[in-house]
Amino acid sequence: xxxxxxxxxxxxxxxxxxxxxxxxxxxxxxxxxxxxxxxxxxxxxxxxxxxxxxxxxxxxxxxxxxxxxxxxxxxxxxxxxxxxxxxxxxxxxxxxxxxxxxxxxxxxxxxxxx
Numbered sequence: 001x002x003x004x005x006x007x008x009x010x011x012x013x014x015x016x017x018x019x020x021x022x023x024x025x026x027x028x029x030x031x032x033x034x035x036x037x038x039x040x041x042x043x044x045x046x047x048x049x050x051x052x053x054x055x056x057x058x059x060x061x062x063x064x065x066x067x068x069x070x071x072x073x074x075x076x077x078x079x080x081x082x083x084x085x086x087x088x089x090x091x092x093x094x095x096x097x098x099x100x101x102x103x104x105x106x107x108x109x110x111x112x113x114x
Contacts, residue, residue, distance in 0.1 A: 001096040001109060002070045003062060004077070007035060008089040010057035012081040019080030020063065023073055026112055028063035056087060064096055066109055 008016055013030065020028055035058040065073055074091055082088050101111040 001064055001099060001112070002067055003064045003094045003096050004070065004073055005092045005094070006061045006077050006081070006089060007033065007058050008061065008077075008081045009083075009087070010059050012083075013059045015080040016059065016061060016077065019076040020061075020073070023076040025063050025065065025069075025073055025076075028061060031060045031062075033058040033060045058089065064099065064112060066112065 006016070010032070017030070035056045061077070063073060070093060074093065077091060098107065099109070099111045100107050
């Protein structure tokens, strides 16, 4: 199995969700995040009084898939959220060694919903 993690601009979350649903990704997770992106123009950041530093609002998305679905999901994410500007985000793909469904103890690719 593969885990795809993407960090994308928060303003692109609707496009991201639509792309994942269209690609039939199964379950996925979205988390709000704040990124400090090197090399962005100063006016691209917001200032956080809580953090006391500049940040770019981001979303972190994670989905676990079968290896044969990896390329299509990566393409769907990238196509949906790219603006062609620096700071669009990053996609990471890692190998998942094990998966266990908590409710029934099933293991492996069987835990992935389709």
